[in-house]
Amino acid sequence: MTDFITFSRNVFIPVTNVCRNKCGYCTFRREPDEPGSYFMSPEDVIPLLKEGNKAGCTEVLFTFGEYAEEVPEYKKWLEELGYSSNVEYVVDLCKLAIKIGLLPHTNAGVLNYMELEALKPWNASMGLMLETTGMVAAHLNCPGKQPDVRVKTIKYAGELQIPFTTGILVGIGETLDDRIDSLQCIANMHVEYGHIQEVIIQNFVPKPGTSMEKQSSPEIEEMVQIVSMAREILPADIAIQVAPNLIDPYLLVKYGASDLGGISPTTIDWINPETEWPTVDNLRRLLKDISLRERLPIYPDYINKGWYSKHLKPLIRSMVDDEGYRRSG
Ligand SMILES: O=c1nc2n(C[C@H](O)[C@H](O)[C@H](O)CO)c3cc(O)ccc3cc-2c(=O)[nH]1
Numbered sequence: 001m002t003d004f005i006t007f008s009r010n011v012f013i014p015v016t017n018v019c020r021n022k023c024g025y026c027t028f029r030r031e032p033d034e035p036g037s038y039f040m041s042p043e044d045v046i047p048l049l050k051e052g053n054k055a056g057c058t059e060v061l062f063t064f065g066e067y068a069e070e071v072p073e074y075k076k077w078l079e080e081l082g083y084s085s086n087v088e089y090v091v092d093l094c095k096l097a098i099k100i101g102l103l104p105h106t107n108a109g110v111l112n113y114m115e116l117e118a119l120k121p122w123n124a125s126m127g128l129m130l131e132t133t134g135m136v137a138a139h140l141n142c143p144g145k146q147p148d149v150r151v152k153t154i155k156y157a158g159e160l161q162i163p164f165t166t167g168i169l170v171g172i173g174e175t176l177d178d179r180i181d182s183l184q185c186i187a188n189m190h191v192e193y194g195h196i197q198e199v200i201i202q203n204f205v206p207k208p209g210t211s212m213e214k215q216s217s218p219e220i221e222e223m224v225q226i227v228s229m230a231r232e233i234l235p236a237d238i239a240i241q242v243a244p245n246l247i248d249p250y251l252l253v254k255y256g257a258s259d260l261g262g263i264s265p266t267t268i269d270w271i272n273p274e275t276e277w278p279t280v281d282n283l284r285r286l287l288k289d290i291s292l293r294e295r296l297p298i299y300p301d302y303i304n305k306g307w308y309s310k311h312l313k314p315l316i317r318s319m320v321d322d323e324g325y326r327r328s329g
Pocket residue numbers: 008010012059061105106107125126127128129165166198200241243260261262263269271272296297298
């Protein structure tokens with residue numbers, strides 16, 4: 001077990017819920033003509049960024065339905081704002097965030113090499129869940145959830161030296177062999193490119209109204225097993241993240257989890273809105289004897305390696321302590 005467990009203070013901004021995929025477990029996504037579908041303009045985003053900055057956050061998590069621009073309605077919204085592509089818009093959102101004092105972490109789903117290249121200078125880190133290398137029914141209508149497509153994006157990020165977050169979703173119909181294969185696949189990519197800063201082991205939570213509503217969440221014993229396996233399979237410099245709003249982290253931390261991901265003081269978890277994040281004080285209580293330390297969205301090793309652009313340098317410098325974590329006070 002590590003000496004301390006890390007987390008980051010973030011603002012969670014779900015820019016659009018329009019998405020080309022139809023994951024069997026997701027309640028976030030909407031059809032463009034469905035009530036509740038939306039697209040956030042800069043006027044919607046700016047107050048949230050300012051509020052997060054005031055509350056002491058270091059990070060903004062921009063997340064999206066995947067390739068929403070393939071949907072004509074979304075494309076029209078973008079063009080009305082004067083953008084010809086989603087990535088062009090995300091770059092502008094990142095610039096706004098940096099100006100306000102937050103380090104961007106973008107997870108826009110699958111992206112190609114050029115899109116990642118355009119986003120790299122404006123992001124402290126980026127992410128994409130591998131989910132699983134297995135063929136599961138939950139991903140039947142999801143061009144962007146095919147394992148080879150996901151792996152390609154994660155490899156491009158490696159070629160571009162982008163500090164990267166990925167992970168697996170546990171309990172979506174994959175087998176034990178699929179879980180081992182997924183972790184091995186991530187480990188191999190890290191050995192080749194050295195860019196995976198953390199791997200999320202996320203437990204599936206069934207949601208009413210989805211095709212998987214009757215499927216159960218993995219038991220804690222199963223999560224302990226997979227976290228232990230992850231700790232054995234993944235190189236030691238990769239952190240293992242679990243989500244403290246989805247599962248009690250105490251036991252998982254004993255078996256190798258070392259990070260609790262982004263906790264937001266001002267926003268909810270838009271993908272899992274049913275469960276609130278614990279406050280930092282509550283986390284300290286949950287973790288009992290184990291101490292908690294705040295990090296930035298870019299891990300100490302990657303700050304040391306200088307894997308960030310000149311646009312982020314002043315902000316990172318103002319936030320970081322001598323050991324690469326969040327400076328206190
Ligand atoms: O608060 C959340 N943060 C999620 N994060 C963000 C994460 O907690 C932090 O932003 C990173 O650890 C960077 O600091 C993700 C990041 C990814 O790149 C990919 C998937 C996720 C999923 C979640 C999530 O479900 N909830």
